[in-house]
Amino acid sequence: MSSLYIHIPFCEKKCAYCDFVSFDSASDRADDYFRALEKEIEISSGLYPVRGVSTVFFGGGTPSFVDEGYIESTLEAVRKRIGIEDGAEITLEANPNSLTKKKLEFYRQAGINRLSIGLQSADNALLLRIGRLHTAEMFARAYHQARDAGFRNINVDLIYALPGQTVKDFENTLCYVAAIAPDHISAYALTLSTGTPMHADIAAGRLAAPDEEEDREMYHLAADFLREEGYERYEISNFAKKGYECAHNLAYWHRKDYLGLGAAAHSCVGEVRFSNTPDLGGYINCLSKGKTAYNSRESLDAKQVETETIMLSLRLENGIEIKEYERLFGRDFNSFFAVAVKRLKDAGLAEVSGGRFYATDRGFDLQNSVVLELLKFL
Amino acid sequence: MSEYKKYIRNFCIIAHIDHGKSTLADRLIEMTGTVSQRDLKEQILDTMDLERERGITIKSQAVRMLYVKDGQEYIFNLIDTPGHVDFTYEVSRSLAACEGAVLVVDASQGIEAQTLANVYLAMDNNLEVIPVINKIDLPSARPGEIAKEIEDVLGLEAEHAPRISAKTGENVKAVLDAIADKLPPPSGEEDAPLSCLVFDSTYDNYKGAISYVRVMQGSVSPGDRIRFMATKKEFDVTEVGVFLPQMIPVKMLRAGDVGYIAASIKNVADTRVGDTITRTDMPAAQPLPGYKKITSMVFCGIYPADGAKYDDLKDALERLALNDASLLYEPEVSVALGFGFRCGFLGLLHMEIIQERLEREFDLDLVTTAPSVKYKVKLTNGSAIEIENPTNLPDVSQIDYMEEPIANVTVMTPDSYVGAVMDLCQEKRGVFKNMEYLEETRVVLHYEIPLNEIIYDFFDMLKSRTRGYASMDYDIKGYQKSDLVKLDMLLNSEMCDALSIIVHRDRAYARGRLIAEKLKEVIPRQMFEVPIQAAIGGKIIARETVKAMRKDVLAKCYGGDITRKKKLLEKQKEGKKRMRQVGSVQVPSEAFMSVLKMN
Numbered sequence: 009m010s011s012l013y014i015h016i017p018f019c020e021k022k023c024a025y026c027d028f029v030s031f032d033s034a035s036d037r038a039d040d041y042f043r044a045l046e047k048e049i050e051i052s053s054g055l056y057p058v059r060g061v062s063t064v065f066f067g068g069g070t071p072s073f074v075d076e077g078y079i080e081s082t083l084e085a086v087r088k089r090i091g092i093e094d095g096a097e098i099t100l101e102a103n104p105n106s107l108t109k110k111k112l113e114f115y116r117q118a119g120i121n122r123l124s125i126g127l128q129s130a131d132n133a134l135l136l137r138i139g140r141l142h143t144a145e146m147f148a149r150a151y152h153q154a155r156d157a158g159f160r161n162i163n164v165d166l167i168y169a170l171p172g173q174t175v176k177d178f179e180n181t182l183c184y185v186a187a188i189a190p191d192h193i194s195a196y197a198l199t200l201s202t203g204t205p206m207h208a209d210i211a212a213g214r215l216a217a218p219d220e221e222e223d224r225e226m227y228h229l230a231a232d233f234l235r236e237e238g239y240e241r242y243e244i245s246n247f248a249k250k251g252y253e254c255a256h257n258l259a260y261w262h263r264k265d266y267l268g269l270g271a272a273a274h275s276c277v278g279e280v281r282f283s284n285t286p287d288l289g290g291y292i293n294c295l296s297k298g299k300t301a302y303n304s305r306e307s308l309d310a311k312q313v314e315t316e317t318i319m320l321s322l323r324l325e326n327g328i329e330i331k332e333y334e335r336l337f338g339r340d341f342n343s344f345f346a347v348a349v350k351r352l353k354d355a356g357l358a359e360v361s362g363g364r365f366y367a368t369d370r371g372f373d374l375q376n377s378v379v380l381e382l383l384k385f386l
Numbered sequence: 387m388s389e390y391k392k393y394i395r396n397f398c399i400i401a402h403i404d405h406g407k408s409t410l411a412d413r414l415i416e417m418t419g420t421v422s423q424r425d426l427k428e429q430i431l432d433t434m435d436l437e438r439e440r441g442i443t444i445k446s447q448a449v450r451m452l453y454v455k456d457g458q459e460y461i462f463n464l465i466d467t468p469g470h471v472d473f474t475y476e477v478s479r480s481l482a483a484c485e486g487a488v489l490v491v492d493a494s495q496g497i498e499a500q501t502l503a504n505v506y507l508a509m510d511n512n513l514e515v516i517p518v519i520n521k522i523d524l525p526s527a528r529p530g531e532i533a534k535e536i537e538d539v540l541g542l543e544a545e546h547a548p549r550i551s552a553k554t555g556e557n558v559k560a561v562l563d564a565i566a567d568k569l570p571p572p573s574g575e576e577d578a579p580l581s582c583l584v585f586d587s588t589y590d591n592y593k594g595a596i597s598y599v600r601v602m603q604g605s606v607s608p609g610d611r612i613r614f615m616a617t618k619k620e621f622d623v624t625e626v627g628v629f630l631p632q633m634i635p636v637k638m639l640r641a642g643d644v645g646y647i648a649a650s651i652k653n654v655a656d657t658r659v660g661d662t663i664t665r666t667d668m669p670a671a672q673p674l675p676g677y678k679k680i681t682s683m684v685f686c687g688i689y690p691a692d693g694a695k696y697d698d699l700k701d702a703l704e705r706l707a708l709n710d711a712s713l714l715y716e717p718e719v720s721v722a723l724g725f726g727f728r729c730g731f732l733g734l735l736h737m738e739i740i741q742e743r744l745e746r747e748f749d750l751d752l753v754t755t756a757p758s759v760k761y762k763v764k765l766t767n768g769s770a771i772e773i774e775n776p777t778n779l780p781d782v783s784q785i786d787y788m789e790e791p792i793a794n795v796t797v798m799t800p801d802s803y804v805g806a807v808m809d810l811c812q813e814k815r816g817v818f819k820n821m822e823y824l825e826e827t828r829v830v831l832h833y834e835i836p837l838n839e840i841i842y843d844f845f846d847m848l849k850s851r852t853r854g855y856a857s858m859d860y861d862i863k864g865y866q867k868s869d870l871v872k873l874d875m876l877l878n879s880e881m882c883d884a885l886s887i888i889v890h891r892d893r894a895y896a897r898g899r900l901i902a903e904k905l906k907e908v909i910p911r912q913m914f915e916v917p918i919q920a921a922i923g924g925k926i927i928a929r930e931t932v933k934a935m936r937k938d939v940l941a942k943c944y945g946g947d948i949t950r951k952k953k954l955l956e957k958q959k960e961g962k963k964r965m966r967q968v969g970s971v972q973v974p975s976e977a978f979m980s981v982l983k984m985n
Contacts, residue, residue, distance in 0.1 A: 013946055028944065067944070197941040220936040245941050260946045274947040283947070304949075316948065319955060351970065355913045375939040377913050380958055 009056065009277070011063040011259040012090065014045070014082060015270030016071040017288060020106065024139035024209070025167075027201035029272035029286040030069040037288060041271075042078045044295035046085045048269050051300060053089035056267060056277055060091035063256035064098045066120075072102035076111050080118040097122055097161075097255040103140075104147040112150075112157035122254075123154050124163040124194075129170060130184035131177050137215075138170055138206065144184065151188060161252060163192035168230065169223040170198050171206065171215035178226045179233070186237040191252040195230045196245045197223055224373055231369065242325050244372050261320045263313075271301070279308045310337075311386060318386075319379045327358075327366025341365065348381045391642040393458060395569045396600065398465045398480055400508060401490035402498035402857060406520040410490055410552040410561070411449075411466055417558060418451035418462065420630065447586075448598060448644050449631035455566045462565060463629075463644035465585065465600075473732060474861065475678060476712075478507050479585045479660045482676055483600030483644065486514040486569030488561060489542070493519050493527035493549070496535050497824065499798040499857035505540050516564050517544045523551040539824050574641030580604030580612070581670040582639075582647065582663040587654050589708040593625065595651035596633075599663060600644050602674060606665065607638040612649060615673040616661040621649035654711045680712045682730025683791070683862065684737050684841050685758045685774040687718060687884065688744070689726030691751035691964060691975050696725045702748035703727060706740060713740060718775065722884040722968045723753055723978070728775055734841055753966070753975045755884050759837045762789040762865055776886040779872045782923050789865040791837040794819075797848065799856035801829045806851040814839035815890060834863060838888070873898050875905065876919040876926075880969030884978055899928040908977045911935035916971050 018041075019032045031037075052058065064086065066079060079100065086092060099122040100115060107125070115123075129135055130144040154162055164185055168178050185193060198217065200207045209215040218226070231241055239247035243261060246254065259266055268275040272286035285291050285303040294301035308316070314337050321328045330341045342349065342360070349365065352358035357371035357378050371378050401407040415421050451462040467473075467480040481487065487508040491501060508515050517536050519529045529549045536544035548560035582599040589595050606612065610623045625648040627635040639645045651657055659680070662673035690699045700717075707713045714730035731737040737757060744750050761773045764786040773779050795816070799807050801823070811818070811833045819832035835844070840860060848856050873894050875885035885905075889897050898920030905918045909932050920928040940951050965972040 197937075197939075199941055224936050244939065260948070266946055268946055274949070276946065281949075283949075315955075316952070319951065320948070352913075357913060373937050373939060374913055374935055376955060376958060377935065377938050379955060380962060381913075383955070383959060384962070 009058040009061050009090075009267060010264035011065070011256055011266035012061045012086065013065050013067060013256075013266060013268040013273055013275075014071075014086075015268065015273040015284075016066055016068040016074060017041070017271050018074050019068065019070045020073050020103075021139065021141055024137075024206040025170075025198060025200070025204055027204050028069070031288055034288060035074065037292065038074050038078060040292045040296070041288070042074075042082060044292045045082055045270055047295040047298065048300070049082075049085045049089050051295075051298070052267060052269065055300075058090045058267065060093045061086075061267075062093045062096050063259060064092060064096060065256045066100040068101055070103050070106060071100050072106040072111065076114045076118070079115065079120070083118055083120075092119075099124055099163075099254070099256055101126070102150070104142040104150040107150040107153065109153045109157070112154050112159070116157050116159065121159070122161040122163070123159050124165060124192075125151060125154070125190075126165045127181075127185065128165060128167045129173070129177070130181040131173070134170055134173060134177065137172060138167075148188065151190070161192070162190045163194060163254065164188070164190045166193065166195040166230075167198050168195060168226040169218045171210060171217050173218060173226075175222055175225050175229060179229060182230060182233050186233070192246070192248040192254060193234060193239055194246050195227075195234075197227065227373070228369065240325070244323050244375060261324050263317060263320060279313055281306045281308065314386060315383060318382050322367055322371075322375060322379055322382075325366065327364050330360075330363050330365060345382055345385055348385055352378055352381055390640070391574075392571050393460045394463065394572055394642045395460060395486065395565050396463045396465070396484045396572055396642070396644055397486040397488060397565060397569055398467050398484050399488045399490060400467070400477075400481075400501075400504035401520075402492070402495070402500040402504075405490050405492040405495065405498070405501070406552045407490050408466070410488070410518070410520065410550075410558070411464060413552050413555055413558045414462070414464065414562065415449060415451060415631075417555070417562065418453050420449060420451045447631060448629045450628045450644065453562055453566060455563060460566050462562075465644065473736070474503070474507070475680065475732075476586065476659055477504065478511065478676065479583065481508055481511040481513060482674070483583050483585045484511075484513055485572055486516065486565070488565065489515050489517045489536075489540075490520050490552075491517060491532055491536060493521045493529045493532055494524055496532050496828070497539055497798070499796050499830075499859040502539070502796070502798070502830070503859040505542075514569050515540075515542055516561070516568055517542050517547040518561055518564075519544075519547055519549045520552050522549045523554050523556065535825055572642035574601070574603045576605050576640045578603040578641070579668045579670040580606050580610075580663065580665040581674055582606065583674050584614075584657055584659055584661045584663060586659060587657045587709075587711065589654055590648070593648040593650070595654040595657050595708070597647045597649075597651075597657040597663065598645075599639070599647055601639045601641050603641050603670065604665065604668070605638055605640045606647060606663070611666040612647070612663050613666050613669065614657065614661045614663055615670070616658060616677050616679075617656055619651075619656045620666060621651055621656075623647055623649045654708055658711055680732070682712070682714050682774075683733055683759065683837065684731045685728060685760065686731075686737060687720060687723065687726055687755035687775065688715075688729050688741070689720065689723040689753045689755075689884075691753050693724045695750060698748065699727065699744070699750055699752075702744050702750060703729070705748070706743060710740075712736070720755075720777070720884045722882045722966055722973070723755075726753075730774070734845070751964075751975075753884075753978050755978055756887050757841045758888065759791050759841060761870065761888060764788070773888075776872055776888045777883045779888065782871075787867055788870045790868045790870060792834050792863045792866045793837045793840055793860040794863045795833045795835045795840065795858060795860045797831045797833070797856055797858045798824070799829055799831065799852055801827050803852040803856060804829055804831070807831055807848065807856055810844070810847055810851055811835060814844055815893075835860075836866075836868065836890070837862065871922050873901075874921045875901060876917075876921055877905075877909070877968050877971040877973065878914075878916050879919075880971070881921075882968045882973070894922055895927050898922075902928045902930040905977055906930040906932055909971070909973055912972060914970075 017030045018035050019030045022032045098120050100120045101124045103126050127147045132143045234247045241247050242253050265277045271288050271291040274283040282302050282305040284301045291301045333341050399407045447466040449464050453460045465480045467477045533544040550557040581603045582601050584597045586598040608623050613620045625635050626639045627633050628645040660677040664670040703715045712732050715727040718728040763771050765784050766786045814835050816833040816835040821831050869891045870888050871891050871894050873887050873889050874881050902918045902920050915934045916932040918930045919926050
């Protein structure tokens with residue numbers, strides 16, 4: 009087992025664009041939830057040959073919102089039942105408004121060594137508009153406190169193509185972040201999901217999102233600007249200083265085994281993908297009875313494994329390692345995909361060099377099309 | 387005359403579409419007790435789902451009914467005919483099998499284009515016509531005026547015409563009585579050499595192709611050896627029978643009867659509508675008049691949306707053709723669409739019906755190309771060829787001149803729409819012939835219009851420009867020299883053969899622009915910019931551009947949950963399956979049909 013994901017489905021307030029599984033009025037269930045989580049850790053350690061993971065990731069929701077004692081005891085349970093390798097990357101997601109000096113020091117003590125702080129934008133008016141509870145100043149304070157507490161690996165999350173955001177606005181945010189100099193930056197295009205308040209506002213014309221042209225302009229700006237600032241893009245939306253790539257996320261892209269714990273958490277173990285119920289009560293209920301709370305299970309056949317490999321590898325700057333690919337799937341990549349490779353190269357979307365097949369900048373804009381072009385031949 | 391024959395009445399019902407032909411047939415069947423109450427359903431003679439749904443008759447059907455009047459039992463043979471212009475020839479053969487016709491006219495609509503066409507056909511076949519005014523239950527009914535119109539326009543006595551409601555059954559008995567009293571019995575001698583008129587056929591898995599016949603002279607029984615006089619094919623009769631309306635075997639069919647003959651005929655093409663069946667032991671000297679080999683008027687390419695389904699399409703066409711001798715098909719290959727068939731139809735409705743049946747009864751996804759007519763091409767080397775597929779048109783340098791089919795078109799309209807109809811006919815390159823007033827406010831217009839203009843959207847446009855009030859009918863006049871060109875469409879500089887059409891030179895520019903605009907709407911953005919060009923003989927006459935796709939990527943796969951991304955990819959992959967690769971461009975199936983739907 010490579011990695012462990014632990015979902016904390018609680019927030020102080022849900023953001024207007026968020027469609028992740030999280031509840032902003034259920035913190036009274038935290039006790040029950042973390043008890044269930046410990047139960048799941050115990051059961052899972054019996055179900056899977058898990059002896060020592062190399063990454064742990066607390067995601068959410070807002071893991072920093074709940075009492076830090078829960079995080080510590082959960083991590084303890086993991087150490088005891090599953091084991092964490094020396095030097096493992098242990099990340100916790102945090103919102104600036106829920107971080108305090110005390111909490112940060114506590115996390116550090118508990119063994120968390122990487123923080124992922126959601127800034128999203130340095131524009132306070134925009135932050136307010138999208139339903140965030142912090143300002144850029146609050147972020148800065150939390151960030152410096154984290155550094156003071158000894159965090160040597162910090163990611164800052166950004167979202168671009170937000171309603172009302174201009175390319176210039178985003179450039180300001182990028183400058184702001186670069187000046188603060190975190191070790192890792194994630195910049196995600198806003199994904200508008202149906203059912204979210206923001207989606208409704210945009211559908212009704214109350215808000216206007218930037219068009220695709222502006223969206224791409226912001227993306228290319230981020231890629232160029234961050235490169236100059238010493239951040240290498242290693243995945244479509246992820247930029248890091250050398251050596252600070254997120255090992256946990258790379259485990260997903262490299263299709264390593266990972267176990268997801270908590271409501272709505274997804275796992276992939278031994279070419280079987282499965283996930284827990286997103287229903288908080290249902291999850292707690294199942295585990296209080298000593299049963300797992302899986303609600304989906306998909307056993308992948310060879311073709312699906314290959315499909316996933318193409319789709320996930322091509323999100324990475326390195327793309328597909330051709331030798332490795334041929335070893336895994338027993339086909340000559342360049343001849344098997346000759347037509348697709350030529351078409352993609354001709355269209356300026358992909359390149360082959362150094363034993364790798366990878367998407368160009370423009371290829372990243374059309375990553376789905378690039379993947380589909382290859383999948384046609386499977 | 388034998389006693390038997392004296393009480394037979396062979397008749398059909400003719401009407402404009404929606405005037406109540408099938409409803410009247412239902413009532414007659416019901417009131418004569420031919421079908422038990424339990425089995426009664428609407429449009430009982432229309433056996434195909436499609437016929438029921440669209441309220442049209444596609445195949446001819448026959449039913450034998452018994453009617454007792456004044457203590458005398460009559461045999462009524464009703465032959466239900468298709469009512470649409472596409473099937474004029476079938477209608478004419480069905481009429482030829484009868485002595486009389488019941489003409490149904492809607493009490494509020496009055497005479498329409500097909501009323502006129504069908505009455506003329508009936509008169510050509512020397513039928514006694516009984517006018518019936520239907521739908522008198524409607525508030526808008528004006529039976530008195532309509533009776534006068536029938537007298538004035540058709541010259542039929544209509545003062546005493548039964549005024550009925552086929553829907554409610556009101557006064558339908560008067561129709562039955564009129565059939566018994568006014569229609570003549572069949573002539574013909576039982577002892578004469580056999581001559582049977584084939585008015586339709588069907589295919590039965592056990593009995594083979596079955597001929598629907600009217601025995602004009604002589605008699606036929608199982609065991610007889612018969613010959614089809616046009617196709618010269620011979621068979622041994624295995625079964626003869628009548629329609630109740632299901633097929634019931636009888637010992638013998640005699641002069642005057644309407645029934646069916648089964649003779650282990652493998653192929654419906656061997657029992658052609660209009661052919662004459664005779665007995666080899668005592669053959670008729672002459673075939674019955676009026677046989678015509680069916681000619682297809684409208685053609686289009688039909689391809690499976692999924693190329694792997696070619697064999698399924700082939701099987702389906704074979705199955706449909708078993709029952710429909712007028713459906714022609716032969717394999718063709720398109721660069722854009724792969725393997726498919728060039729199909730020939732009697733007309734537009736026939737084409738639509740076949741496409742719909744292929745999709746519904748055989749669950750096929752089709753891509754069809756724009757309909758075309760058959761062009762005659764005179765080459766500079768003196769030879770002549772016929773072209774049904776625009777792709778096959780030789781290079782301009784080899785063409786001396788071309789000819790296209792011209793239709794005589796009759797449009798009937800309230801006079802307030804005369805201007806609109808004339809404009810339309812003009813736009814469609816129509817040549818005005820004449821105009822007559824049927825009554826004070828109704829006009830019939832005669833035009834000659836090239837068939838290739840009619841097959842696109844003429845009928846729909848006529849309906850929309852006259853708010854549905856105008857009706858039309860057409861028949862083919864012949865071929866005429868015309869200045870035609872081939873209009874090609876280029877996608878990313880590569881020609882897409884399936885989009886080529888033949889048009890009049892004056893129309894080419896407008897049509898080319900319209901198609902380019904339409905294609906721009908339906909072709910999705912691709913990985914690169916796609917120019918769409920319309921060209922005549924290498925000269926570009928219109929251009930549109932589909933801009934390159936800007937963004938097609940998911941920003942995030944959170945927490946190892948890649949299901950959303952996989953689902954999106956699956957969806958996109960499914961979408962791509964419905965696309966055709968034309969050179970480097972992905973073209974959705976609808977694009978090929980969108981070319982038809984102009985305006």
